[in-house]
Amino acid sequence: MPPIDSAFSLLSRFTVAQWAAWIEGFVNGTAVTPSVSRGNDPAHLALNAIYDQLPESAKAVFSGGLAELLPAAQPGPGPETAAKLYTLLQVAAHVVPRQAQSLLVGRLTSECMRGISYAGWDLHSLLLVVCSQFGVDEKVTDYIFHSAQSVGDFAYLVICFRMLLKRGPETTPFLLLEQMLADLEKRECAERMTEVLDEAIGRNGALPLLVWFEEVAPRLKARGISGLDRLEEIAQEVVPWPEEPDRADPSMLLLAGWMHAPTRKFKATDIRSLLYVLHRSRDPKAEERVTRVLSLWASHNPDWEIIDAADTGDPRNYITGFKDTVRIIIHDRNGGADEVELRRADFQREVALVLTVALELTRRADPSGRHRHRPRPGSRLGGRTI
Numbered sequence: 001m002p003p004i005d006s007a008f009s010l011l012s013r014f015t016v017a018q019w020a021a022w023i024e025g026f027v028n029g030t031a032v033t034p035s036v037s038r039g040n041d042p043a044h045l046a047l048n049a050i051y052d053q054l055p056e057s058a059k060a061v062f063s064g065g066l067a068e069l070l071p072a073a074q075p076g077p078g079p080e081t082a083a084k085l086y087t088l089l090q091v092a093a094h095v096v097p098r099q100a101q102s103l104l105v106g107r108l109t110s111e112c113m114r115g116i117s118y119a120g121w122d123l124h125s126l127l128l129v130v131c132s133q134f135g136v137d138e139k140v141t142d143y144i145f146h147s148a149q150s151v152g153d154f155a156y157l158v159i160c161f162r163m164l165l166k167r168g169p170e171t172t173p174f175l176l177l178e179q180m181l182a183d184l185e186k187r188e189c190a191e192r193m194t195e196v197l198d199e200a201i202g203r204n205g206a207l208p209l210l211v212w213f214e215e216v217a218p219r220l221k222a223r224g225i226s227g228l229d230r231l232e233e234i235a236q237e238v239v240p241w242p243e244e245p246d247r248a249d250p251s252m253l254l255l256a257g258w259m260h261a262p263t264r265k266f267k268a269t270d271i272r273s274l275l276y277v278l279h280r281s282r283d284p285k286a287e288e289r290v291t292r293v294l295s296l297w298a299s300h301n302p303d304w305e306i307i308d309a310a311d312t313g314d315p316r317n318y319i320t321g322f323k324d325t326v327r328i329i330i331h332d333r334n335g336g337a338d339e340v341e342l343r344r345a346d347f348q349r350e351v352a353l354v355l356t357v358a359l360e361l362t363r364r365a366d367p368s369g370r371h372r373h374r375p376r377p378g379s380r381l382g383g384r385t386i
Contacts (some may be wrong), residue, residue, distance in 0.1 A: 008032045008054070012055055014058070020065040020068040022065070027084055045159060075112050076169050082118040086121060087118055092130045093129055101131075104134075111147075136166045144160045151159075153179060174216070177212065177231065181231060196211065213258055229277065241257075245270060250281035265301065266330065268328045271330075275354065303331040305328075306327075325341050325343050327341050347381055
C-alpha cells in the first residue's frame with residue numbers, strides 16, 4: 001500500500017472514468033489502485049472522508065465519476081445489491097452530484113426502491129434525503145405530499161417533514177402535521193415530534209409554526225381531529241416562556257405566548273413585553289398577531305383590569321377616556337396585584353391595541369354594548385375597569 005500522500009496525489013489526477021471504476025471497486029471490496037484502507041469504517045464513510053480531503057478540482061471529477069456509476073446501480077434482489085445501493089446513496093447525499101439529479105429524482109418518483117432496506121434504512125427514504133440535497137423544488141414537494149398520503153408511516157412522515165424544512169421559513173412542512181397527530185399518544189412518536197419541532201424552529205424560526213397554530217389548527221379542531229392537545233403540550237415543552245421576554249425573538253415570543261395562554265398566569269410586565277413586539281418585529285402582520293395573542297391571554301386570564309386614566313378615583317373616567325396613562329393590572333388568587341403603566345404620549349400604538357382588546361372583552365361580557373363597567377369585585381382600585 002503506497003503512503004497516503006502518494007495515494008491522494010494519484011487520486012487527485014484521476015479522470016471521471018477512472019473515478020467511476022475506482023469507486024465501484026472500493027464499494028465492491030475488490031482490489032483498487034491506489035489502495036486506500038478504510039479501517040473499520042463502512043465504505044460510504046471512507047469514501048466521504050476521501051472526497052473531503054481532495055482538492056476542489058478533484059472533488060468535481062469525483063462527483064462526475066459517482067454520477068457516471070449511478071445509472072448502472074439498479075435495484076434488485078439480494079443483500080449485496082441493497083448494500084451497494086445504500087453505500088452509493090450515502091455518498092451521493094454527501095457529495096451531491098448535480099449530474100445525477102434527474103436520474104435520482106426519476107427513481108424517487110418511480111418508487112423503484114420502495115421496500116428495499118439495509119443497515120436500518122428504508123432505501124426509498126434515503127433516496128428522498130439524497131434528492132432533497134439538490135433543493136426541494138415543486139416537483140419534489142408535490143411528490144412528498146403524494147407519497148405521504150399513500151404511506152402514512154410516522155417515521156416516513158418525519159423524514160418528509162425534515163426535507164420540506166429545506167424550503168425555508170414557510171408553513172409547507174407543517175401541513176403534514178394533520179397526518180402525524182394520531183400517533184402522538186405513542187411515547188416514541190411524541191419524543192420524535194419534540195425533536196422535529198425543535199429542529200424546525202432552530203432552522204426557520206418560530207413564525208411558520210405560529211401561523212400554523214393561528215390558521216390551520218382551529219380548522220382541524222373544528223373538524224374534531226384528535227391529537228391537537230398533545231401537540232400543544234409538546235410545543236409548550238419546545239417553546240418555554242422566555243426568562244427575558246423583552247430580548248426574545250419577536251416571533252418566538254408570540255409563539256410562546258400563544259402556546260402558554262391556557263396554562264400560564266401572565267404578569268402585567270409580560271403584557272408590556274408582548275406589546276413591545278410592535279416595535280421590534282418586521283412582520284407586516286405583527287399588530288394582528290399581537291392582538292390575537294393578547295386576546296387569547298385575556299380570555300384565559302379574567303382577572304385583568306385596564307384603567308384608562310392617571311386618576312383612578314375619577315367617576316367620569318370611561319374606558320375610552322382621554323387621560324395620560326393606561327394602567328394594566330393583573331390580580332392573583334391571593335388578592336395581590338401586579339401592574340404596569342403605559343404613557344399615551346410614548347406608547348400610542350400599544351395603548352390603542354390594549355384598549356381595543358379590553359373593549360372587545362367588554363362587549364363579550366356585556367352584549368348591550370355598554371363599555372362602562374363597575375370595578376372588579378374586591379379590587380383595591382376604583383374607577384372604571386375591564
